[in-house]
Amino acid sequence: MKLDYTYIEDLSKHEGETVTLKGWLYNKRGSKGLYFLILRDGTGLAQCVVAKDAVDEASWEAAEAATRESALVVTGVVRRDERQVGGYEVQASSVQLLHRAEEYPITPKEHGVEFLMNHRHLWLRSRRQWAILRIRNRIIMSIHNFFQEQGFVQMDAPILTGNAVEGTSTLFEIDYFGDKAYLTQSGQLHGEAMAMAFGKIYTFGPTFRAEKSKTRRHLTEFWMIEPEMAFYDLAMNMELAEDLLSRIVADVLRESRTELEVLGRDLAPLERVRPPFPRLSYDEAVALLRSDETAEMLTSRMEALREEERALETELAENKKRYGQAKKSEKRRLDAREIAIRKRRAEIEEALRNLPKWKESARTFEWGGDFGGSDETVLTWHFDRPIIVHRYPAAVKAFYMKRDPEDERLALGMDVLAPEGYGEIIGGGERATDLAFLEKQVAEHNLPPEAFKWYFDLRRYGSAPHSGFGLGLERTITWICGLPHLREAIPFPRLIDRLYP
RNA sequence: UCCUCGGUAGCUCAAUGGUAGAGCAUGCGGCUGUUAACCGCAGGGUUGUAGGUUCGAGUCCUACCCGGGGAGCCA
Structure with missing residues (x-):
């Protein structure tokens, strides 16, 4: 079947040609006379550039009105641009708004698991x-x-x-x-x-x-x-x-x-x-679990985690010092980093709570039992x-x-x-x-x-x-x-x- | 079923028992090459539910509800 539109994954085959893309608005940036529409069509993402003086009034209004996840049809010329995802962008000559999406709940920022699962x-x-x-x-x-x-x-x-x-x-x-x-x-x-x-x-x-x-x-x-x-x-x-x-x-x-x-x-x-x-026989796997080698590996893993935690704490303290004189955009970046560090530290602390138990479980593993989740993990680390x-x-x-x-x-x-x-x-x-x-x-x-x-x-x-x-x-x-x-x-x-x- | 951590604005998170805040999102304004764009202004809250302690509870106590991680079991 011949389609009257092009998929984003095929843009590279159409450099210099005029194509029509059909998809949804993934994100939008803009200024007074220029909009950058990031279009999503299931095969990939492509940036469509809409310049006010290059499109008719209806197209400009469509670009202005388009909200995240609105359904769009964009026609334009494919241009090579190394900076873009996929390496191509579309210089729009026309934009059609098929449906203006209501306020979209999922933002490009971070979300919690429960929220995302409810919006799967x-x-x-x-x-x-x-x-x-x-x-x-x-x-x-x-x-x-x-x-x-x-x-x-x-x-x-x-x-x-x-x-x-x-x-x-x-x-x-x-x-x-x-x-x-x-x-x-x-x-x-x-x-x-x-x-x-x-x-x-x-x-x-x-x-x-x-x-x-x-x-x-x-x-x-x-x-x-x-x-x-x-x-x-x-x-x-x-x-x-x-x-x-x-x-x-x-x-x-x-x-x-x-x-x-x-x-x-x-x-x-x-x-x-x-x-x-x-390939390990069960006997060999049990011996490996109970070995000094395993105990030493787990000890050095714990040490590595403690070291990482110290490095994170140092970074956190330094960021705090810089925070006072930081510009607003810099502050935002530091805030984001603080959240990331806090998250990673929670992971490390959980690992440090678990690893001694895992070490004990491996050390005292009795022949005849099935491996627990932690025993499997410890084995694969070798x-x-x-x-x-x-x-x-x-x-x-x-x-x-x-x-x-x-x-x-x-x-x-x-x-x-x-x-x-x-x-x-x-x-x-x-x-x-x-x-x-x-x-x-x-x-x-x-x-x-x-x-x-x-x-x-x-x-x-x-x-x-x-x-x-x-x-x-x-x-x-x-x-x-x-x-x-x-x-x-x-x-x-x-x-x-x-x-x- | 058990252990453990959590529930504060639409979202992600702050807040010694003492006036509930920030960023994002939304709305309005500014900016002709942005990359989670940026800058300014504004609106937005019964702090999971029900009790209790206290002069005063987001914060402490009890119960319940919901969620995350883990154990058992397995792919």
């Missing part, structure tokens, strides 16, 4: 959210391309299920024509059935957990990608996870530079995400890329995991932990193939055997070795974008006590 439907228009969610799109495309190129078949697991796989406390229960049904927690079991039919499959769908978690790494509704492969063992499974993550990061680095720049993401840690990822931890105690893993033939206490499970403290983004493993073992496991976990009748059939008719894993989409986005909280990694996050907008 508008917050999406902000530059930072634009960058994050465009990267989300890039990651989704990258995942599909990776699997499709390798002959995986995308298959959907059901969202409504009758199976209460991991106990009912974390499941959303709904009324299903008088019966109980649940929103899926994982497509895992159905994925296995599909892998036995198609060889290599992956699911890509929403997942629901009714956990009353209030942390920066939990949503009640999130998206999960679950590949399941017949005849893959644990080693192949780990290699696939490593290749997938490396591919995703490479695609984002290549195709989403602008977005990463908007986010101010440090690229160096992402550029190191290449195979092979370090490495410069994602790490894979494998062969966990069977007791802390799901009933369908295959046991390690060399040590029956262990399950052939694996987790991939993202670097920079982001922690678990993948969980998976090799699945048990023996019918009698699975029946025993279901009984020991107090699960209703009748709900697994169909699943047991997979071990009756050509039971074969197979493996798979689940990748948490929002956690992956949070890590790659370097976000402090995963609520920004999905357009409309669903959290405990957050169902709107």
Whole structure:
């Protein structure tokens, strides 16, 4: 379809030509005879220069009347200008105001979390959210391309299920024509059935957990990608996870530079995400946690934080001295800096409160338990890329995991932990193939055997070795974008006590 | 469910128990190259709710409501 207007991302192809842009007013600066309209059209931002003597009266009035987020049509000549975002600006010859927006609640200044979350439907228009969610799109495309190129078949697991796989406390229960049904927690079991039919499959769908978690790494509704492969063992499974993550990061680095720049993401840690990822057995991970090396690393981290805090205090004191004689604009800058320093100091103080506890938790970690959030974070601090931890105690893993033939206490499970403290983004493993073992496991976990009748059939008719894993989409986005909280990694996050907008 | 921090103007935040302020946003005025533009003026408040202590409460006490961060659990 041929459009009668141009998208901002294509401006570079139209230098010197007259184009028409359609979008919304992101910000406006102006003086008596000149307005600078920053236009936003979803593909990028562009500055449109409206000079009073270069446009007709109606256009000038439109530029004057336009408020933030008003819908506009601007026609003008594209000019190269190094100073501008994207390198181009539009010298307007006409401006049309389609709709004059009411006073827009979100300003270019700072806002609190609650306010922004209540305005999530508008917050999406902000530059930072634009960058994050465009990267989300890039990651989704990258995942599909990776699997499709390798002959995986995308298959959907059901969202409504009758199976209460991991106990009912974390499941959303709904009324299903008088019966109980649940929103899926994982497509895992159905994925296995599909892998036995198609060889290599992956699911890509929403997942629901009714956990009353209030942390920066939990949503009640999130998206999960679950590949399941017949005849893959644990080693192949780990290699696939490593290749997938490396591919995703490479695609984002290549195709989403602008977005990463908007986010101010440090690229160096992402550029190191290449195979092979370090592999640690659970035994090795426990030993590392309890080691002197870990204790020393945490001590030096605490020292570094204390040093940073002292530097901030010094800066604060110096700014206070300068404040008296400062000009108004300088005072404003100092005020902003003071708020930033105070915020960072609060973060440091929280970290300094936590780190001794984390150190103690790592030091005294008992073999047999699952890693807590802090243990994962501490482990990843030792490495410069994602790490894979494998062969966990069977007791802390799901009933369908295959046991390690060399040590029956262990399950052939694996987790991939993202670097920079982001922690678990993948969980998976090799699945048990023996019918009698699975029946025993279901009984020991107090699960209703009748709900697994169909699943047991997979071990009756050509039971074969197979493996798979689940990748948490929002956690992956949070890590790659370097976000402090995963609520920004999905357009409309669903959290405990957050169902709107 | 538990621990912890917070709730003051539309927004972000100040205010020894003693006259509730600033910046941004909004309105008006000024400025022909601005980059979170800048300069001047103005309007804007039942300090989360309900009690209590006090000559006097934004500030202290009690309960409740709402939100942030964390634990457990997990992707």
